[in-house]
Amino acid sequence: MSASGRPMNALFRREMSLAFGRGGGPLLACGFYAGVAVLLPLAEGPDPARLAAVAPGAAFATLALASLLSLERLFERDYEDGALDLLSLGTPGLTVVAAVKCFAQWLATGAPLAVAAPLVAIALGAAPTLAPLIFLASLLAGLGFSFIGGIGAALSLGTRRGGVLVAVIVLPLFTPLVVFGAGAVDAFANGLEWAPALALLGAYCLGACALAPFAMSAACRNAMG
Amino acid sequence: MTDNASSIQRLCLDQLSLERGQRRLFSDLTETLSSGEAISLTGANGAGKTSLLRAIAGLLTPASGQVRFEGPDGALDAETARAEGLHLLAHLDGLKTSRTAGEELDFWARWLGGTGQIDQAVEAFNLKPLLALDVRKLSAGQRRRLALARLLAAPRPLWLLDEPMAPLDTSTRRKLAEVMQAHLHDGGMILAAVHDPLPFPTRSLHVGAAA
Numbered sequence: 001m002s003a004s005g006r007p008m009n010a011l012f013r014r015e016m017s018l019a020f021g022r023g024g025g026p027l028l029a030c031g032f033y034a035g036v037a038v039l040l041p042l043a044e045g046p047d048p049a050r051l052a053a054v055a056p057g058a059a060f061a062t063l064a065l066a067s068l069l070s071l072e073r074l075f076e077r078d079y080e081d082g083a084l085d086l087l088s089l090g091t092p093g094l095t096v097v098a099a100v101k102c103f104a105q106w107l108a109t110g111a112p113l114a115v116a117a118p119l120v121a122i123a124l125g126a127a128p129t130l131a132p133l134i135f136l137a138s139l140l141a142g143l144g145f146s147f148i149g150g151i152g153a154a155l156s157l158g159t160r161r162g163g164v165l166v167a168v169i170v171l172p173l174f175t176p177l178v179v180f181g182a183g184a185v186d187a188f189a190n191g192l193e194w195a196p197a198l199a200l201l202g203a204y205c206l207g208a209c210a211l212a213p214f215a216m217s218a219a220c221r222n223a224m225g
Numbered sequence: 226m227t228d229n230a231s232s233i234q235r236l237c238l239d240q241l242s243l244e245r246g247q248r249r250l251f252s253d254l255t256e257t258l259s260s261g262e263a264i265s266l267t268g269a270n271g272a273g274k275t276s277l278l279r280a281i282a283g284l285l286t287p288a289s290g291q292v293r294f295e296g297p298d299g300a301l302d303a304e305t306a307r308a309e310g311l312h313l314l315a316h317l318d319g320l321k322t323s324r325t326a327g328e329e330l331d332f333w334a335r336w337l338g339g340t341g342q343i344d345q346a347v348e349a350f351n352l353k354p355l356l357a358l359d360v361r362k363l364s365a366g367q368r369r370r371l372a373l374a375r376l377l378a379a380p381r382p383l384w385l386l387d388e389p390m391a392p393l394d395t396s397t398r399r400k401l402a403e404v405m406q407a408h409l410h411d412g413g414m415i416l417a418a419v420h421d422p423l424p425f426p427t428r429s430l431h432v433g434a435a436a
Contacts, residue, residue, distance in 0.1 A: 010335035014324075021323050082317025085284055090336040091308045224284045 007090050011100050018077075019108035025070040026112040033066040033113060037120040052125030056134065056185040059121040063113055063138055063181075064174045067145035070109055071170070072163040074101055074153040075220060084220060098216035099209070102150040110142025126189070133188050137198060141181040144205040147212040148173045154219035176204050233294045233301065233310040233382045234260045236281065236414060241290035243276050250276055251432050253290065260382070263405065263415040263427040272433040274418035275315070278385045281416070282313045294383075309338065312379075314386045318372040320360045326371050327356035330378060339379030346377035349404055350397070365392040373401060376408075384408065386417040398424070 019025050040058055041051055078084040087097045117138035118131035126134070152170035156162035184197035236258040243250040250273030258264055266274045279285040281292050283303065294306035301310075320329050330352070334343050347353055350370040355363060363371065369392045376384060384405075390398050402424045405415055417423060 007336045007338065010332050014321075014328075014332045017324065017328070018321065077321075078319070080317075081319055081321070082315055083319035083321070085279075085282070085313060085315065085317070086319045086333065087336065088284065089282065089307060089311060089313060091338055093304075093308060225286055 007092055008096060008100055011087075011090075011092075011097065012104055015101055015104035016108060019070075019104060025073075026108050029066045029069050029109050030112050030116050032069055033062055033116050033120060036062045036065070037123060040124065048125050052127075055121045055124035055126040056130065056189065057182045058124060059117050059126075059134065060138070060141065060178045060182040060185075062120070063117055063141065064145060064171070064178050066113055067109065067142060067149060067174075068163075068167055068170070070105070071146075071149040071153045072156070072166050074105060074150055075157055075216075076153070076162060079157050079220075079223060085224060088221075088224070094217035094220055095213045098150060098154070098220070099213040102146045102209075102212065102216075105150070106143050106146040110146055111139065114138040114142055121185075126185075130185055130189055133194065133198075134185055137181040137184050137201060140198070140201050140205050141177045144177045144201075144208045145174060147205070147208040148177075151212050151215045151219065154216040154223070157220065157223035177201065180204065232296055233306050233414070234297055234412075235295040236383060236416070237293040237295065238281075239291050239293060241277075241280065241292065242288045243273055243280055243285065244288040245273070245276060249288070254432065256430055258383075258414050258416055260412045260414060261409050263409055263417065263423070263425075265423055265427045265429045266416060266418040266432060267420070267429055268418075268432040274432055275387055277432060278313065278315070278387055278416065278418060281385055282311060283307045284313075310381050311383045312337070312376050312381050312385065314372055314376070314384070314389055316387060318368055320368060320371060322359065322361035324360060325356065326352065326358055326360055326363060326367075329360055330356070330371060330374055333375045334378035337375060337379035337381065342380060343374075343378045346374040349377055349400065350374045351400075366394055366397065369393055370397060373404075377404065382413050384413065384415045384417075386415065388418055388420065390419070390421065390423075 044051060075084065078087060088094050114135055118134040121134050122128055122131060149170050152166040155169055156165040159165055180197045180201035184194045184201065187194040187197060238254055238256045241254040242252040266277065268274050276285055280287050292303065294301040294303055330343060350373055352370060352374055355367055360368065389401060393401065406425055409415060
């Protein structure tokens with residue numbers, strides 16, 4: 001294993017144990033997701049045809065909101081208890097810290113939400129044949145939500161009401177993910193070419209993974225100084 | 226102490242000035258700390274002792290002047306020197322209350338590049354009975370002992386300590402003094418912000434508006 005592999009491994013395991021530990025973050029996000037999915041038919045009316053038409057779009061919009069829930073605490077806990085200072089003194093550096101944290105956030109929150117997404121869409125009336133694509137698109141979108149959301153979380157460090165600030169910063173940046181994700185599913189449902197939308201979704205996510213850690217590290221440094 | 230080319234052997238502060246907000250803490254502080262030396266950092270509350278330690282650790286940008294690290298072959302890249310050669314023990318210990326003391330010590334030892342010195346650290350600070358407990362159940366002194374164990378679990382030459390003795394009982398203070406002296410004997414460096422003098426001879430550096 002490389003020189004910095006061991007510390008990164010240790011950090012990853014710590015992040016996972018914190019995410020799945022007492023906080024119950026993944027369960028909370030899924031509960032929120034299910035809650036909104038239940039509210040939607042009540043607000044929209046129970047007409048199956050109408051619900052089925054909005055199901056993929058509603059599933060993705062809700063997914064974006066559910067991803068926001070635990071983002072606020074991504075760096076804040078470590079910032080408040082001094083751990084971020086010490087994390088900056090490890091050999092891998094803050095950029096790697098940011099990347100590992102977002103990756104763990106994706107596995108802990110994005111992946112459970114991606115499992116829930118097809119269930120929610122089908123419950124809303126989407127055709128069951130859409131399930132695999134909804135799962136795949138949600139999983140990819142979740143990766144983008146984590147890395148882009150991390151920028152908002154890092155920028156809001158040290159502010160009061162950081163959660164609201166995170167939402168204001170990152171929701172506009174979430175739009176391409178929602179557009180391409182729901183677009184791919186919609187295209188598939190209507191028998192159109194769906195691969196390009198999924199490819200754009202993937203490209204946006206990869207771009208976010210490559211660039212966001214640098215922005216997060218700079219924002220964290222700024223907050224610590 | 227490992228004597229590879231990237232290990233810190235001297236810390237130089239060059240006409241360092243620090244500001245917090247609009248307030249100038251001190252100006253033109255020049256000091257050198259070499260291998261085997263310890264400096265007690267003294268000064269009134271709010272004089273800038275903690276800020277100086279944070280500036281050396283790269284967490285605070287100096288208003289002017291610079292912090293330099295030198296190795297056996299001359300100047301070191303500051304970022305690498307900090308990432309590989311420096312320990313910071315501050316008031317905020319970075320320990321997660323929901324995890325056990327053992328998990329936290331293990332994580333930090335690995336993160337800071339330790340390779341199997343944990344047992345020695347556990348023994349030095351008598352942590353064995355605490356390892357299975359959640360950090361939230363530890364007293365202030367026990368938490369400090371856990372934080373101190375990092376110094377031994379991941380050997381690094383330069384120790385920046387912010388009031389290391391404060392919450393400790395008498396016997397642990399004595400133990401910490403031994404550990405610090407052993408570190409100096411091995412060629413390490415210690416810069417410690419203190420109010421009560423350390424129990425062994427050190428140079429003293431006073432920070433404050435007058436410095």
